Amino acid sequence: MSRLLLILLTFATNVYAASPSSGLEQIAHQHFETYCFDCHDSDTKKGDFDLIGSLDKGDFDSSLLFENLITGKMPPAKKKQPSPEERRSLLAWLAQQQVESTPNSFRRISRHEFVHSVNDLLDTNIDLTNQIPEDRGTYTFDSDRRIQLTKEQLMAYFTAADEMLEFAFPANGFHPETTWVTSSIKESHETYRIYAREHKDGLLFSWMRSNNGRPYPFFYDHFNPPVKGWYDLTFDAAKMGEFPDDISLMVFAGKYFYADDRPQPQHLLKVISLGNEELKSHTVRVFLKPGENVSVHCYSKHTWKQDKGEQGAYIEKLTARGPVFESWPPKSYQTVFAGLPIEAPDRGAHAHITVTAQTEAMRSVIKRFAERAFSSPLSEAELKPYDQVALDHLQAHGDFVAAAKVGIKAIVSSHRFLLVPGEHRNDSFRVAADLARSLWLSVPDQRLHELAARNALNSATLKIELARLLAAPKSKRMIGSLCAQWLNLRSHDNVSPSLKLYPTYNDLLNHYLPIETKSYIAHLIEHNLSVSHLIDSDFSILNQQLAQHYGVDGVIGQKMRKVSFEPDSPRGGLMTMGSVLKVTTDGFDTSPILRGAWVSRNIVGNTLSPPPENIEVIEPDLSKATTLKEQVAEHKKSKSCLSCHKSIDPYGFALESFDATGQWRTQYRVKTEHHATFQYRPEGFFKRGSQVDASGDLGGSKFDNIADLKDLLLVDHTKVAYNFAKILFEYATGSAPSLEHRMDLHEMIPTKAEDCRMRDLVINVLTYSHTRK
Amino acid sequence: MTRKEFLKFGTALPLALHSLNLRAAEKSKTPPKRVMFICNSLGFYETNFFPKTRGDLSTSTYLDGIKTRDKMTVFQNLFHPGMSTSNHDSEKSFLTGAPNPEAASFTNTISLDQLLAQHLGGDTRYPSLPLSIYDRGWGCSWNSRGAAIPPMHDETLIFNTLFGEEDLAAKKQQITNDQNVVRCLYRDMQQLKARGAGASKLDSYRTIIHELEAQLKHEEFWLNAKKPVVNNTLSADSEFAFSTKIKNLLELSKQAFQTDSTRMITFTMDWINGAINVPGATGGWHSFSHHGNQPGTIEKLTRIEVDIMKHLNKFLFDLDQIKEGDGTLLDNTTVVIGSNFGDASNHTHNNLPTIIAGGGYRHQGHTVLKKPTPLCNLHLELLHRHNIDAGSFGSSEQDMRLLKG
Structure with a gap:
């Protein structure tokens, strides 16, 4: 008892004694004495750790003690264990001792979130992430609140927004859809050209690697995408050879490069698996830019460096078609200019799509876009600056689409879009934005908007919505993002x-x-x-x-x-x-x-x-x-x-x-x-x-x-689950859970492994992350 | 901005607005500092390049005839570490020092020229001018994300970019639009502030918008500034196309410096398969570079290299004829001539042929280092010499203060 007394006396002279938790503190210290001091006193100092001395001096890492206690690392399994209530009091006391760190009240959205959001808002699909600098530095999570928005980043967003808007609504109109066929390949280095041999009406490729080990790509002749966009590439191809496995036809894009026998990296667009079938058409949809050439590399361990015989990947011809659009006029017009007269000439020739409308129509275009982007209903006063920049342009130049582009650029450059949380009409809109950002790296959809408009995103509806968002294909973005960061x-x-x-x-x-x-x-x-x-x-x-x-x-x-x-x-x-x-x-x-x-x-x-x-x-x-x-x-x-x-x-x-x-x-x-x-x-x-x-x-x-x-x-699933919960929390909020949050997260974990299920856990943790006080 | 931040983010076009106003005044006083890198991607035949007698440049086959010999230092025993498995890809690391460029997943780091350009280039129309002989899409210049900055290779296009008339209507409209967007964002902040929106958030954003506005002003300035008037003196000799190309690109470099259109030029003398024609030799430059010590092949390779040296000699001499301040343009321009290969025949990366000419240094003629020294030590020194406070660069160990004066 003397030890405890000593500690209490010491504490009486510092700030802790004045806190309302002194009752809790006394209980906590009793438990420390019962369960910890035997090993962690100044004599035994097990693991080189003297808890008494540390508590005494007020010099201890509360989060380390907390983690050891909550994950059951301490006290060791063979020692006397505190009851769940006792453990909770210890944890609660430690949570109080955590040095307050107030993370920034806001964060910038990441480049991934920017590109996905703008794509969804414009109904386009163009990946510009790699053109925007990675501003994460050494932090683990893209969402980390310590990362500041910089001028360089904003400039990059400016440029990316221009490019995305230009892709959606090209000032010079749309290139006609063209189709071309090619079955010959460009000249390649003498060491390798023997592995693409003429066969029937096309070419038979065997597998080989260049002398630096990279896949050696064969470039197709007569290939030059006229504009950047989506193209359908159809390979009429077949596997040749008596072996069970498929041959992989890897389709690359990159700059044709013959200078060297050491090919420069191409980027892999798609893989086509050639099985035991007759000659068949395989179509892949890929994004290409002018100057990019399509090349192929056919991999099968059975056809290594064959320059004769009848084994390999036979490609009769490649048919390219594009740029293709899923609908005409493109979806971007139908989404952004919904309800307005869109004039789209036939795609047979170069096509200029026009929208003929006036001031009021512009106001409604800007309002619809901004409300989605900012996840909030907006008053006339709030919309005024955005209306004005678009309407000024309309007045000066008379081109409705061009004017809308300026307004949209202002919206996606606004702090209301780039810094979160934004300014939301009610808390449901804030929650809707957070959910969409966590699961889709994007902005809320219509259903979330409707719920938020009724301020109906509460703990009951939230879980249903989370399950719905998780089931949507867009949730792949969260999985990819989580794997990129966590793993x-x-x-x-x-x-x-x-x-x-x-x-x-x-x-x-x-x-x-x-x-x-x-x-x-x-x-x-x-x-x-x-x-x-x-x-x-x-x-x-x-x-x-x-x-x-x-x-x-x-x-x-x-x-x-x-x-x-x-x-x-x-x-x-x-x-x-x-x-x-x-x-x-x-x-x-x-x-x-x-x-x-x-x-x-x-x-x-x-x-x-x-x-x-x-x-x-x-x-x-x-x-x-x-x-x-x-x-x-x-x-x-x-x-x-x-x-x-x-x-x-x-x-x-x-x-x-x-x-x-x-x-x-x-x-x-x-x-x-x-x-x-x-x-x-x-x-x-x-x-x-x-x-x-x-x-x-x-x-x-x-x-x-x-x-x-x-x-x-x-034997113990809780540690793994608890760790996953903490990671998900930090992913979603941009700051590590405080010790108090961690207690709540730990509470969510079912005691039986078979009851501790992944979707439930994801839903519970994300609900908590976005609605906690 | 701290050094760490500087290196982390890089700055596309660092510019204090007041420097625009000071620009004219300053120009008349002190001539600007400039840098040029020339990378001969197939190296120089060592026996002909390095002086046979230590310290005496006249004992080098290639350097004997250089007219500005007293304004240059040849460094011996510099190398690039971390290139053990690397081939022609080592060019990518010439100005970055990033190891293992041959690895399939290689990502480069910012190159020395781009780092220098951030510092030197703000007051000129083009912060840097990367050039190459051929159109490969990459050379020695790499941005802060490690992506290649495609060099320009078409002489006419380069001339027009530097000195020609351009239709700037679209670009001007773009700037106007952006300035309107910025005004819109200011107005939005104003009305939100009136409603009591988060002050710290608005403050941090306002700072950035302010910087962005300055950047747009800078771009607008250059869009409206008249380009210098320069006579087109490009040669059209097609018999020796390779030779003509090098001559023209060096001529354009001289004009670009002279008109202060840029202060940072990187010329990648790259190669492709196929024959080239220079006085006295016809054949594949790459094939000749793998001479395997065959005298006949070395003879042909030498013809090509002599031709290259001839143009470099003229370039340095021309720069030295242009008076500027108390000295010449060469005195204010650090010209680094080097290669990613020491011995191209065996693809080695030690004893890299390296010349530093001009720059106003007290030149040493021939500096032989006692032990193999990373080229990046010299890179680091060049950063320091241009007032960039970098602790290290690429594979650098230390700033050895190899440049005097």
Whole structure:
């Protein structure tokens, strides 16, 4: 008791004593004494942590204590446990101790949100995201409230808005739809042209890679899109050869480049899967710009460098048609100028679409657009500046569409659009805007507007609306955005596996790996499956390419579908997905520490302190005589290292069974000496190294491999769910949940794993995020 | 703006409005500082390039005849780290120092010329002028997002861009529209403020709109400013098209500097497959560059390189003939001539041939570094020399103060 008294005396002299929570404080300290002081006093100082001293000095990280307590890391399982009520009082007290940080009351919308919103408002589909600078800096979330809008960003939005408006309503009219056919390819480098050989009426392509390992694209002749827009490319093609799998016809676009035998990167537009069928037309709709040329690369491991014979991808001809519009006049006119006389001449020739209308019509166009963009009804006074800029232009130039474009540009450059929350008539409109932004990265639709107009977005209707928004195809944007940020898949393309070590890695696989993850998470939400699927599962969403990478037989064709794993498969769940395994390496070697820390923090949900400064970095070195594990075992020697690394290294060890491309391995690969210029070869430049040891020890429980580790993690689903809830909260609001918010989030998690379901969790967390006080 | 912010965001056209007003006055006083980068993408044959006797440029086959020899320094033992697996793609890193340009997922970083242009270029019509021989869509200039800035390659188009009459009606209308949009946004803020909308939000936004307005004023200024009148002296010699192209692009560079149309030019001397014709040799420049120490091939490669040196010699001499302030245009222009290859025949990236000419430095003639030194050290020094407070650049280790005076 003397200890407690001492603490209370000390506290009596500082601010805490004056707070109304002193009753709670006393209770909390009693619980600390009962459950924590045995180990964390100044003598024992377990884990190098003296709680008594820290509380005494008022110098402690309340959020770390909070996280350890709420996730059940502390007190350790074998020690005496506080009752749920006792734990809650401790958490509540810690939440009060959190140093107040008031995040900015507003944030700028991200470039993704800008482009999606403007596209939806204009009813266009043009992706200009890459032309707008990434302004996220080192923050994890695009929505982070610490990011300020800058002049550079606004200039970029100005330019993007011009381009999108020009695409929707081109000042010089619409190019007629044209169709052209081509079956010959442009001249290519002598080393490669032998792999596209004449056959019947077209060309037969075999698979080969250029000497730097990149796919070598063959460019079509007579190909020059007249304007930027959407085009239908129809390939009359067939698979040739007696093997079960499909051949992948990869369609690229880029600048024709013959100068070098080392092709410049093209961007992959679409993949066509050629199966066991007769010659058939395959049509893909793609976005092209003038100066871009379409090129093809036909991948099948069975047709490597064949310059004769009858195996490969046969393409008789390519028919291009465009620019195409889903309707005429284009939807953008019907949406923005709804109800006005739109004159659209036939598309046979160059077409100027005109809208003939006057002042009042302009007011209604601006009002409709602005109310959607700002998510609020607007008074005449509020609309006046926007009306005026459009009407001034109309008066000066007499062109209704051109004048509306100026007004619209002002609307999408306004702080009411770019900074959120905007100014909303009632709270329902604010909630509607937040929901649409979180789930669709866009502006509310008509239904949300109607509900908001009645101020009827309350906790009852909200869940129904969230389910509706989630079911819409636009929610794919949220899944993609979440994967990009939470799972860092936006860095996926920044890691390029060494082709010396992993010669089978290719662009097609690189294309599908992140798609697997996004499709899987979408599936979990759509089917409302248990959150434990984040850790382990008996299925994933795969296609032929991914299945081959994972060693799963019998998956033919590149269409993504649900595929069950054999019971003894190490796959299932996020940790063992190629995308995650790849993005946590440098493309050469795997580091159990870096990968372990990443998985531990982002998927398992452990709270880790940043690595201490001034320590020697352990770089795994496969050439050393000691094993990787012995090198990392250095951590065990020091208590202060071990306190964190016991929550890092085990995950990394278990995942050592997967190489930098996510493929299963039992032995390491060691690069062999290779001088002169790198020349790709299918067998790579490596030799077999030491055996992989994927065993370890997680909190006293031994495991032999990843499957064992997953079993250990499945015992407690709440930590994973709680972590996901925190991430979703931060994604949606742009700031990390306070400790009080975290208590609420934790309360939402059902105690049984089978009751803790993904869609429910998403709906509950987003409801909370956007309606919390 | 802190250095970190500067590097993070870059600034498209940094411009204090008052500098526009000061521009005329300032011009008469101190001549502006300019920089030019020339990257010969297939290198120079080392034996002919470097002086055979240390410190004596007259012992270099290529440099002996350079008339402005006393205004240049040749650096030996500079290299680009991180290019181990790289080939011709190393050109992409010439001015950025970004490693592994050959990786499929390579993303570049901002190039030195663009960083300098942000600082030097604000008062000119074109903050930077990237040029190349061919139309490949990329050269040595890369923006702050690591995207290629396509160089201009068509001499007539370049001449017209710099000095020709343009139909500016559409551009002027665009600026007017944007200025109206800005006025609309001010009015909107006014009426919202009257209604008591969030003050901090409005304040932060107003600052940006204000900056945007200044930017538009800057653009308007240049749209309305008359272009300098320059006689078209471009050569049309088609027998030696390659040679003509280099000559013309250097002539345009001289005129652009002379008229203060830009203060930052980057000339990427790129290559494509196929034969070129220079006095004394016909054949593929790329094929010749892989000479494999065959004397016949080296002879032909030398003819091409001698031809290139001839034009560079004239260019430097011409700049030095133009009086400016107390010196010459060359004295106010730092001309960096270099390559991404040390030995193009073997695709190595060490001992990069590097010349710094002009710029008013106390030139050393021939500086041989004791140990292999990242070219980016020199890049960093050039940033510092132009008052850009960068802690590092690309693969730089330190500013070694290799330039004197």
